[in-house]
Amino acid sequence: MGIFSLIKPLTKYEDYVYRAGTYESWFLKKKAIQVMRLATEQNFSKEEISSGLIYLGLLYSSSKEYREASDCFNKALELVKNQNFNYSGNFKKIIQTFIKNGEHQKAEYWLAHLLQRQNYDENFKKMAALSKKFTQ
Template sequence: MKNKAINIMTKALKLPFTPREISSAYIYIGLLYSELKMYKEASHNFHKGMTIVECEEFQYSPHFKKIIKVFIKNGDLEKSNFLAR
């Protein structure tokens, strides 16, 4: 089911959404990949999602801890430090 959800979310990203909605979609896809233990794909999607809103102020999310852990597992320390600051 998670793979199906990833495919649906990826197709939905082709629709006209706001940058915040697109960011949320990439982060959700990353969470699904992390649950599948596909950390490289998860990290890639987290980075895409966070980059879209990096100039905006965003509220804390409990998912940030998971995102940081995935970045660390991939050796993406620069990305994890960006989120942790």
């Protein structure tokens, strides 16, 4: 895609993700955040908005802006709460961000919710180790 993808109009969800990823790789995290914030305001599917909120949350989290990250993650999970979706290693980061932000109840709630998804994707078992953080 190259440089052209940075000047062409953003129309599809993938366009936003590509542009934000390019900015992030150039260490322009604030620009990447702006692009993904715009993406979450578009008329995309719930899954795309949720994915965009997770990406936005990851950007905030890597900037140590845990409150903003936590808000994005919570909104993302709420959007697709009743839908099946595949496991991603980012779910561990989400739970860890809730913990870093002092939101232990939210972390426990979403961890339990995600662990229940093992019935259709056993990769969610990988999150079980995080439960130990709440039993100490």
